[in-house]
Amino acid sequence: MERKPLIGLAGVIVAAMAAEFNDQVGSSALVDVRGVFGIGHDAGLWMESIYVSGMVIGMALSPCWAVAVTLRRMVLFVLALNCISSSLLPFAHSEPIFLILRALQGLAHGFTIPLVMTAALRFLGPQIRLYGLACYALTATFFPNLSSAMCALWTDMVGWQFVYFEAIPLCTIGALCVWYGMPQDSPNYARLKKYDWQGTLLVFTGMGALTTLLKHGPHLDWFNSRLICTLAVVSVVAIPLLIVNEFKQELPLFRPQLLKRRNVAFGVLTLFSFVIIGMSGSAVPSEYLAEVQGFRQMQIWTLMAEVAALQLIFLPLVVKILDVEWIDSRWVNGLGLLCLMTACVGCSQLDSTWSREQFYVWQALSGFGQACVVLSLLMMATNSIAPQEGPFASSLVNMPRGVSEVLGGCILELMAHFRGQLHSTRILESAGTRRFTTIQANGGLDAQHLPPLLADGTPRTASSLAQFAHAVDVQAAVMVIKDDYLLLAAFAAVVFAVLLVLPQRTLPPRIALLKK
Known part of the structure; x- marks a missing residue:
């Protein structure tokens, strides 16, 4: 097997590491980040929910776009998106800009994870395919736990900014590996003529509503909140429509x-x-x-x-x-x-x-x-x-x-x-x-059995x-x-x-x- 595709696969794994760090480390360090920016608890919850909404949406859309624009271009795009959004976050001093950048971070994360399996199964033949699956398994077992450990290093020893700046060296290394090692396929833009735009809209609507509902439900007392009721209705309508739509599409998501x-x-x-x-x-x-x-x-x-x-x-x-x-x-x-x-x-x-x-x-x-x-x-x-x-x-x-x-x-x-x-x-x-x-065993109530506040x-x-x-x-x-x-x-x-x-x-x- 050629060495260059393996280097490209290594670049995709590094991209997945950067994405998982954005998720786990960013969430773990959220208290420190809120304190630095003076952001309240409710806004902090939106930082998390908008990230996971972008992540789920990205996971649904990534494989289809990778086939159309080529795997190499797709990986380089998500690395650039991750790097730019992460490096700008420490300088975002207004809540709307911070939320937009977190959404882009989440979208980059969602785009990245499916590409690990795609690259592993493509570049590793049947003889060593299990090792490719192990590469994907890292995103579910290794990176999340490593992220929790890294959060302590950045927030307590280096500085909270590196919670976001860590993406810069990782994305740079990943991009160099992908640029050098991954083959340059021809794009298949003809697929975009049959692209599932209805499904994309339903993914944004249904999955965005569902993830926001699950993230904010406990905080807003569930169905006692008008926002939660609205999100529940949107989810109940959009997700079944999405499933029906995917059955009918020639090239579904x-x-x-x-x-x-x-x-x-x-x-x-x-x-x-x-x-x-x-x-x-x-x-x-x-x-x-x-x-x-x-x-x-x-x-x-x-x-x-x-x-x-x-x-x-x-x-x-x-x-x-x-x-x-x-x-x-x-x-x-x-x-x-x-x-x-x-x-x-x-x-x-x-x-x-x-x-x-x-x-x-x-x-x-x-x-x-x-x-x-x-x-x-x-x-x-x-x-x-x-x-x-x-x-x-x-x-x-x-x-x-x-x-x-x-x-x-x-x-x-x-x-x-x-x-x-x-x-x-x-x-x-x-x-x-x-x-x-x-008290009963001692024959009644006396001063020593009174509540401390009443005793003195x-x-x-x-x-x-x-x-x-x-x-x-x-x-x-x-x-x-x-x-x-x-x-x-x-x-x-x-x-x-x-x-x-x-x-x-x-x-x-x-x-x-x-x-x-």
């Missing part, structure tokens, strides 16, 4: 008919669920350490870096396993789901004394499970797709993946709100019941109440995190049940594809 193939349907469903389950290895432990232990990003980064570093070991190992002819990829997928379930159940045993050290073993187990799940489902799905169907399948797989990223965060927020209220109420009721029982008016009393309130908040947060882990374990169990009935056996690409 994605092809829903591919879901009739059992392995493709399993791949879409499992990747959608995996992004939510994968939060057990990144978002949930970070939330626990920040809320309960009061850790900053600089103290949490080692936990995320562990999962990222282990992916460099686990992904090649799983490639070797899947490449063995007699090993069924469904076994590997099931093993990965069992590892994720075990890690979630193990972490659900946490209490307020846990620190980083107690998470390390479970994080390692979760990391191995992530590698097994993603690589095996990608192998099963891509073996079922012909080369000319690649762009349609890429949109079909990646667009739901983008939505699930927003949905996962929404689920965790709902758990924190509703389960947090329930646990706080139960803790207070339990504390009151125990105190009343103690010293500052010590207010301090005691504050300590009690803090203890209630900490215990409620711990119980919510335990519930989060159990819920994510249940998600994994549902996917495991689907695994038992939906996918079919497939051989490694070096065997399955050469037989066709």
Whole structure:
């Protein structure tokens, strides 16, 4: 195999790294950025929601445009878009300009991720296709965890500006690799005459409304907000119209008919669920350490870096396993789901004394499970797709993946709100019941059993109440995190049940594809 295409593929991987950093690092550092610009909480939420809306829209549109204008030109375009929008963000001192640049960042991110799979499957033949799938798997397992670790470095040691400036060297390196290594194909502008403009409009409308609804719903009290009600109506109307439109188009953005193939349907469903389950290895432990232990990003980064570093070991190992002819990829997928379930159940045993050290073993187990799940489902799905169907399948797989990223965060927020209220109420009721029982056992109410505020008016009393309130908040947060882990374990169990009935056996690409 020629070396130049591999250099071009490396450039696309670097582009994906820059895009994932924009997402994860930008979100993690949002509190620092809001403080620098004096931006309020509500505007900060719009910074996130407009980014993810652009990301989901970009994932739907990217493969189709890459076929029309060539893969090389498309990658260079998204690298330029990413670099320019990111480098201008630190200088945007008005909220509208900042939001526009964040939207362009998100669009660049969405454009980039499907191109990783497209380039990997094109430049890596059947003999080493599994390594190409591992390159795509990096975008779901390695880069998100590495981003959390990098956020601590930029915000605490270098400077918040580098949250955005980091895109400049990465995009430059990626562009040089793509410019040198990727072949210059002839564009196919004839496809644009049949371009699905109706589908594009419905993607902007439906997916933009859905992602905004999921991002702002918990904050605006859901359907008590007129904005949320309007977004819900738009989503309910536009998304079914989008699906119907794609069935009718000669050259659709994605092809829903591919879901009739059992392995493709399993791949879409499992990747959608995996992004939510994968939060057990990144978002949930970070939330626990920040809320309960009061850790900053600089103290949490080692936990995320562990999962990222282990992916460099686990992904090649799983490639070797899947490449063995007699090993069924469904076994590997099931093993990965069992590892994720075990890690979630193990972490659900946490209490307020846990620190980083107690998470390390479970994080390692979760990391191995992530590698097994993603690589095996990608192998099963891509073996079922012909080369000319690649762009349609890429949109079909990646667009739901983008939505699930927003949905996962929404689920965790709902758990924190509703389960947090329930646990706080139960803790207070339990504390009151125990105190009343103690008073009765002592023969009635006396001064020492009165609430501290009534016993005397010293500052010590207010301090005691504050300590009690803090203890209630900490215990409620711990119980919510335990519930989060159990819920994510249940998600994994549902996917495991689907695994038992939906996918079919497939051989490694070096065997399955050469037989066709």
